[in-house]
Amino acid sequence: MTAGDLAQQGGHEQPLTELDHPGGDTIVAPSHHIYEGPFTTRQLLHLDHALRVADQATGLTFSVYLGEFETPTREFAEKLHKQVDDSDRAVLIAVSPNQRKLEIVTGNEARKRISDRDSKLAGLSMAAAFAGGDLAGGVVAGIDQLASHAGRS
Numbered sequence: 787m788t789a790g791d792l793a794q795q796g797g798h799e800q801p802l803t804e805l806d807h808p809g810g811d812t813i814v815a816p817s818h819h820i821y822e823g824p825f826t827t828r829q830l831l832h833l834d835h836a837l838r839v840a841d842q843a844t845g846l847t848f849s850v851y852l853g854e855f856e857t858p859t860r861e862f863a864e865k866l867h868k869q870v871d872d873s874d875r876a877v878l879i880a881v882s883p884n885q886r887k888l889e890i891v892t893g894n895e896a897r898k899r900i901s902d903r904d905s906k907l908a909g910l911s912m913a914a915a916f917a918g919g920d921l922a923g924g925v926v927a928g929i930d931q932l933a934s935h936a937g938r939s
Contacts, residue, residue: 845939863889
């Protein structure tokens with residue numbers, strides 16, 4: 787269905803959601819399939835801001851994965867980390883709330899600036915926030931701590 791088409795299914799008009807590129811196809815999303823993630827819009831914006839600030843301040847690439855882990859969890863997190871552009875200079879925070887797992891993976895260059903001890907301290911701080919029910923705040927605090935330990939580029 788394209789943006790010019792009328793979205794009618796079963797006699798009910800359906801909301802249209804445009805894709806990122808203008809002039810592209812349009813997705814018809816039935817109203818009963820609205821995705822509700824673990825973060826509010828405000829939390830997502832705060833998380834995005836924390837990632838951008840950390841990237842710019844350190845010259846490293848910070849990323850976050852939130853979801854289920856395959857086992858073994860460390861190998862799964864390392865596999866995800868390798869998918870990040872310039873993974874040598876990347877830091878991945880991987881969190882699986884349902885499995886109660888947290889992994890922090892640093893690339894070779896990032897590891898020179900963020901020690902295992904620094905990562906463990908950030909992990910403890912995040913785990914404390916998660917235990918208090920603050921998933922987004924814990925991730926943001928972890929990004930901030932890791933970026934602080936990495937220092938300026």
